Amino acid sequence: GQNIDQPTEMTATEGAIVQINCTYQTSGFNGLFWYQQHAGEAPTFLSYNVLDGLEEKGRFSSFLSRSKGYSYLLLKELQMKDSASYLCAVMDSNYQLIWGAGTKLIIKP
Amino acid sequence: ETGVTQTPRHLVMGMTNKKSLKCEQHLGHNAMYWYKQSAKKPLELMFVYNFKEQTENNSVPSRFSPECPNSSHLFLHLHTLQPEDSALYLCASSQDRGPSYEQYFGPGTRLTVT
Numbered sequence A: 001g002q003n004i005d006q007p008t009e010m011t012a013t014e015g016a017i018v019q020i021n022c023t024y025q026t027s028g029f030n031g032l033f034w035y036q037q038h039a040g041e042a043p044t045f046l047s048y049n050v051l052d053g054l055e056e057k058g059r060f061s062s063f064l065s066r067s068k069g070y071s072y073l074l075l076k077e078l079q080m081k082d083s084a085s086y087l088c089a090v091m092d093s094n095y096q097l098i099w100g101a102g103t104k105l106i107i108k109p
Numbered sequence B: 001e002t003g004v005t006q007t008p009r010h011l012v013m014g015m016t017n018k019k020s021l022k023c024e025q026h027l028g029h030n031a032m033y034w035y036k037q038s039a040k041k042p043l044e045l046m047f048v049y050n051f052k053e054q055t056e057n058n059s060v061p062s063r064f065s066p067e068c069p070n071s072s073h074l075f076l077h078l079h080t081l082q083p084e085d086s087a088l089y090l091c092a093s094s095q096d097r098g099p100s101y102e103q104y105f106g107p108g109t110r111l112t113v114t
Helices: none
Strands: A003-005 A009-013 A018-025 A032-037 A044-049 A053-057 A060-065 A070-075 A084-091 A097-099 A103-108 B004-007 B010-013 B018-025 B031-037 B044-050 B053-057 B064-070 B073-079 B087-094 B109-113
Touching (some): A003 A084, A018 A032, A018 A084, A032 A070, A044 A070, A070 A084, B004 B087, B018 B031, B018 B087, B031 B073
Parallel strands (some): A009 A103, B010 B109
Antiparallel strands (some): A018 A070, A032 A084, A060 A070, A084 A103, B004 B018, B018 B073, B044 B053, B064 B073
């Protein structure tokens, strides 16, 4: 079966760095996406990785290791507005997104 | 502004009612999707339309009936729903189906079935 695992909840301090991990087992691989979803709002696209390595975009970076079925999202210089759920999703061989249940990130002052 | 709108934002319906959810995308995309999001569960893909043609139906009960009259509009018709159908229903669109095309989501319809 297809499976995406990510921690349910994480807590971090404003100004710090946090890493959210995602492991996956899917039928085929056509890239991995990270989305941010604030409570009561739509998910918004953060990053896409299809090749191994690190993609940096401002305060956010995303890493992929296809051989390990592993990705992480790195958030630097945390701000209170970063409090949200972070969703990991893998595109399978049928071009369908398989989603994790999301990681709720709580930022404390 | 994500370019994808959904109405209504909230809906309460009885199990014998019939209602419809509407989604409109203003992005010129060719693919549209319906998802169900339940608390603490992964997003569940329900239906996919590409160039107005339904390409996926992920074993969704027949009490959910999609309609895509054109590439900008998507409907989800609901009838004789069950309490376990209460969830957030999200519409999304993407330029096309395939690698690298990120999906843009609407704000969702919060559905409560009583």
